[in-house]
Structure formats: C-alpha cells, structure tokens
Amino acid sequence: MSNKTDIPGKDIRIKIRGLTKAFGPKVILNNLDLDVYAGESLVVIGGSGTGKSVLLKCILGLLRPDAGTVEINGQNIVGLNSDDMEKVRRKFGMLFQYAALFDSLTILDNVAFGLIQAHGVPKKEAHRIALEKLSAVGLGERFAAKFPAELSSGMKKRVGLARAIATTPETLFFDEPTTGLDPVMGDVIDQLIVKSVKELGATGLTITHDMDSAKRISDRIAMLYDGKITWVGPTDELEKTDNPYVHQFINGLLDGPIKVSLAHND
Amino acid sequence: MPILQPLGNLTLRFLEIVGRLSIFAGTAISHCFRPPFYPKLILKQMIEVGYYSLPVVGLTAIFTGMVLALQSYTGFARFSAESAIPNVVIVSITRELGPVLAGLMVAGRVGAAMAAEIGTMRVTEQIDALYTLATNPFKYLIAPRVIAGVLTLPLLVLVADTIGVFGGYLVSVHKLGFNPATYIKNTIDFMENLDVISGLVKAAAFGFIITLMGCYHGFHSRGGAQGVGAATTNAVVSASILILTFNYIITELFFSI
Numbered sequence: 001m002s003n004k005t006d007i008p009g010k011d012i013r014i015k016i017r018g019l020t021k022a023f024g025p026k027v028i029l030n031n032l033d034l035d036v037y038a039g040e041s042l043v044v045i046g047g048s049g050t051g052k053s054v055l056l057k058c059i060l061g062l063l064r065p066d067a068g069t070v071e072i073n074g075q076n077i078v079g080l081n082s083d084d085m086e087k088v089r090r091k092f093g094m095l096f097q098y099a100a101l102f103d104s105l106t107i108l109d110n111v112a113f114g115l116i117q118a119h120g121v122p123k124k125e126a127h128r129i130a131l132e133k134l135s136a137v138g139l140g141e142r143f144a145a146k147f148p149a150e151l152s153s154g155m156k157k158r159v160g161l162a163r164a165i166a167t168t169p170e171t172l173f174f175d176e177p178t179t180g181l182d183p184v185m186g187d188v189i190d191q192l193i194v195k196s197v198k199e200l201g202a203t204g205l206t207i208t209h210d211m212d213s214a215k216r217i218s219d220r221i222a223m224l225y226d227g228k229i230t231w232v233g234p235t236d237e238l239e240k241t242d243n244p245y246v247h248q249f250i251n252g253l254l255d256g257p258i259k260v261s262l263a264h265n266d
Numbered sequence: 267m268p269i270l271q272p273l274g275n276l277t278l279r280f281l282e283i284v285g286r287l288s289i290f291a292g293t294a295i296s297h298c299f300r301p302p303f304y305p306k307l308i309l310k311q312m313i314e315v316g317y318y319s320l321p322v323v324g325l326t327a328i329f330t331g332m333v334l335a336l337q338s339y340t341g342f343a344r345f346s347a348e349s350a351i352p353n354v355v356i357v358s359i360t361r362e363l364g365p366v367l368a369g370l371m372v373a374g375r376v377g378a379a380m381a382a383e384i385g386t387m388r389v390t391e392q393i394d395a396l397y398t399l400a401t402n403p404f405k406y407l408i409a410p411r412v413i414a415g416v417l418t419l420p421l422l423v424l425v426a427d428t429i430g431v432f433g434g435y436l437v438s439v440h441k442l443g444f445n446p447a448t449y450i451k452n453t454i455d456f457m458e459n460l461d462v463i464s465g466l467v468k469a470a471a472f473g474f475i476i477t478l479m480g481c482y483h484g485f486h487s488r489g490g491a492q493g494v495g496a497a498t499t500n501a502v503v504s505a506s507i508l509i510l511t512f513n514y515i516i517t518e519l520f521f522s523i
C-alpha cells in the first residue's frame with residue numbers, strides 16, 4: 001500500500017492525524033491520516049457513503065471528530081471556540097454537495113454574502129465582484145435578481161461555486177462540483193477550479209465521483225475506503241498502482257475487494 | 267428494579283434537554299449584546315412578529331373582551347355587583363388575558379414559522395453554509411429573532427389590551443345597557459400602572475420564550491421534511507407550556523410586591 005504523504009520541502013496546509021468519526025455504532029472515519037500541501041489540488045475519491053462529505057465537514061469544523069487532530073497552517077482546529085473558528089473560516093471557501101444556497105436571498109446576495117458579512121466589503125463593491133464571479137460560472141446578469149428556487153440544480157451548483165470563490169479564499173473545498181452538470185459545463189467548472197487554485201495560489205480539496213474530472217483538476221489523488229485513506233499519490237500514478245481498491249474503483253469493476261451490497265437494507 | 271431504569275433514563279434525558287436548552291439560551295442572549303448587530307434583520311423580524319400578528323391577536327382580544335363582559339355580568343348579577351364589570355375587564359385583560367392569549371397566538375404563528383424556516387435551513391445545510399462563510403448563525407439568525415420577540419410582544423400586548431377593553435366596552439354599553447361615559451371613567455379610575463406593567467413584563471418574557479423555542483427546535487432539527495415538521499410541533503407545544511408556566515411564576519412575583 002502506497003503511503004506517499006511526505007513531499008519534502010512543501011508546506012502542509014491541512015494536516016489530519018488519527019481522525020475518527022462515528023455516528024452511533026457506525027464508524028465512518030477510522031484513524032484517518034491525510035496531508036494537503038499548500039498550493040496543490042488534492043482530489044479525494046471514494047464510493048458513495050464512504051464518508052467523503054463527513055471528512056470535509058470535520059475539516060471545516062462543522063462536525064466534531066471523536067478523536068484525532070485537524071491542523072490548518074499548524075493550528076489544531078478541533079475544539080476551537082466559535083470566534084477563533086470564524087477567523088480560520090474567513091480563509092475558507094466551500095461548495096456544498098447540494099449547493100446549500102440561502103433561499104431567502106437573491107443569487108447576487110448569496111454570492112456577495114461572505115464578502116459583506118465576513119470581510120466587510122461595501123455592498124456596491126461586493127455586488128460588482130459577485131457579478132464577476134457569476135459570469136465566471138456562466139451565469140449572466142439576468143440571474144442576479146432570481147432566487148435559488150427558480151434555478152435548476154446544476155445552476156445552483158454553479159452559484160454555490162461562485163459563492164465559494166467570491167472571497168478569493170486561501171483554501172477551497174469542493175464537494176462534488178461537477179455532479180449534475182452536463183459535460184460541457186462540467187469542463188468549464190473544472191477549468192474554473194484549476195484556475196482558482198493555480199492562478200490565485202489557493203489550495204484545493206475536492207471530492208468527486210467523476211474520474212475524468214478528478215484527473216483534470218488534481219495534482220494528487222487520495223482514495224477513501226473503510227474510514228481510511230487507502231492510497232494517495234500523484235495523479236499520473238493512479239493508473240499504475242497495484243492497490244486493488246483503487247484498481248477496482250477507477251475501472252468500475254464489480255469484482256474486487258470493495259464489497260458492493262445491492263438490495264440490502266442494513 | 268426494572269421500573270427504576272426507565273425512570274432514571276427519563277430523568278437523564280430531561281436533564282440533558284434542560285442543559286442543552288440553557289447553553290443555547292445563554293449563547294443566544296450573549297449574542298444579543300455583542301456586535302455586529304443587524305438592525306435591518308431585527309426590523310424585518312419585528313414586522314414578521316408584530317405587524318403580521320395584529321389581525322390574529324386583535325380578533326382574539328376583541329372576542330375575549332366581549333365574552334369576559336358577558337360572563338362577568340352573569341356572575342355578578344347574582345349578587346347585584348354588575349357595576350364592577352369595567353374593573354374586572356381591565357384587570358383581567360391587562361394582567362392576564364392580553365399577554366397570555368397574545369403569547370399563545372404568536373407561539374402558534376411565529377414560533378412555528380421560525381422553527382420551520384430555521385429547521386429547513388438546517389436540513390438543507392444552509393446553517394453549515396453560514397458557518398463556512400464565517401458568519402455565526404447565532405448572530406445572524408437567532409439574535410435578531412430573539413431581540414425582535416422581546417421588543418415586539420409588549421407592543422403587541424398593548425394593542426391587544428386596548429382592543430380587549432374595547433370589546434368589553436362594546437358589550438357592556440350596547441348589550442348590557444351601561445352608560446358609555448361611566449364605563450370609560452370606571453375603567454380608567456380603576457386601572458393601575460402595575461397592572462399594565464406586569465402584563466408587559468410577561469409579554470417580553472413570552473416573546474423570549476416563543477422565539478427561543480422556535481429557534482432552538484429549528485436549529486436542532488434532524489432528517490428531512492419529517493424532522494422539520496416535528497421541530498415545528500415541538501416549538502409550539504414547548505412554547506405554549508412554558509408560557510403558561512412562566513405566566514404563573516411572573517404573576518407570583520408581582521403578587522408579592
């Protein structure tokens with residue numbers, strides 16, 4: 001099993017050690033270790049329900065881990081009080097799997113929200129930036145005054161992305177950014193993620209099922225299985241690895257160590 | 267002992283809820299006094315709590331005042347004390363019926379709406395989104411609602427008091443044959459500041475209870491639509507019970523001064 005978590009000479013932006021999270025008797029993350037380097041784009045792949053979203057929420061401090069540490073720039077955020085956590089989160093941008101737009105606010109106000117509330121940007125300037133980000137995700141000015149309920153789920157996803165990158169955060173988290181998008185728009189979003197991470201010098205942590213997208217946007221890929229990172233390495237080594245879980249997952253095979261339970265209600 | 271265990275579990279669960287609620291209330295209160303404040307959001311909630319509750323509270327108040335005059339007449343006529351009706355109406359409405367009925371009506375209207383709105387935000391991860399945008403939901407969602415509740419309920423109760431007393435006046439004058447001028451004079455002469463003040467103190471407390479219960483149950487809702495539905499029911503039921511409980515406690519406090 002490959003465990004290339006050490007890249008000498010690079011700063012670690014997010015350092016996760018022994019992360020454990022269970023819901024009742026169900027252990028989702030089990031003693032998980034992972035490093036995300038400053039300036040890289042890391043993609044986490046893994047089957048549905050393996051706990052990818054839970055992992056992100058633990059890093060963001062939205063879920064409290066049962067054990068383990070999550071260090072952001074060397075500061076352990078587990079158990080941090082809400083004011084200190086808020087300071088850490090000002091440098092974060094997050095796209096939720098189901099967009100999680102504020103449905104009482106217009107699209108424009110959604111995108112401008114972080115700028116106005118957390119960064120004290122004047123409203124006019126915030127709206128200008130928001131319009132810019134909206135057009136970057138392919139949504140013109142005519143969408144600005146609409147409410148989330150009036151958009152399709154793919155559009156909501158793009159608004160969520162615009163909201164995540166609006167504050168030009170230091171670290172970006174994307175939970176399945178291309179799910180529910182058509183291939184062309186998926187490509188646009190992939191490019192936007194690469195651009196946000198590379199040009200703005202941000203660090204990206206993306207979760208996806210979409211292997212094509214994963215290969216396009218990642219410097220490194222990590223695979224989550226059974227509560228742990230079973231493989232992590234540079235993207236071009238993904239195909240070559242002899243890790244049976246990775247092999248089965250990226251080739252979409254039914255036979256292999258990953259047991260898919262169909263028609264079970266457990 | 268098999269009967270002791272469920273009893274113990276029940277006690278533990280009760281204590282857990284009281285503990286969680288106290289922490290929630292403490293956090294909410296502390297954020298009411300710490301900047302940033304959101305005057306626009308507070309105003310919006312005040313309109314939601316106060317203005318849109320006027321019809322429902324007004325109707326409740328007028329019929330309560332009317333029935334109060336009528337019922338008192340039935341009772342007082344038995345020992346020829348009909349002239350005490352204005353006194354009974356003003357005292358009952360300002361001290362008791364105004365705040366309690368307005369509180370219960372607003373609990374049904376506003377408490378439920380808040381629980382549903384915040385509960386939906388919870389299950390659709392909008393609350394998580396607030397956190398990741400470095401905005402504390404206690405400041406942005408809960409404090410404005412609690413402040414609006416505490417400020418608006420007393421105003422609403424003042425209106426309810428006035429309408430309720432007017433309802434009593436209507437029945438007394440037009441049905442029971444009271445002299446209008448005498449009725450009004452008796453009402454004003456008999457009314458004491460403490461009556462109204464105790465009612466307004468109750469109203470502020472009820473405003474706190476209603477908004478806190480709405481926010482608490484919404485904030486802790488789980489699952490999907492079903493969870494939000496349960497949160498809504500729990501918000502209304504717990505607010506109503508707490509209103510009646512604290513109504514007694516506050517009455518008792520004012521009784522001793």
Ligand SMILES: Nc1ncnc2c1ncn2[C@@H]1O[C@H](COP(=O)(O)OP(=O)(O)OP(=O)(O)O)[C@@H](O)[C@H]1O
Nearest residue numbers: 023028046047048049050051052053054055097209
């Ligand atoms: N708040 C919660 N309470 C209880 N169980 C939860 C909660 N959140 C997640 N889970 C459980 O944790 C497991 C992992 O969930 P998670 O959402 O992280 O999956 P995922 O890897 O993101 O899957 P997908 O690719 O389908 O989004 C699931 O079995 C889910 O039922």
Ligand SMILES: [Mg+2]
Nearest residue numbers: 052053097175
């Ligand atoms: Mg997920």
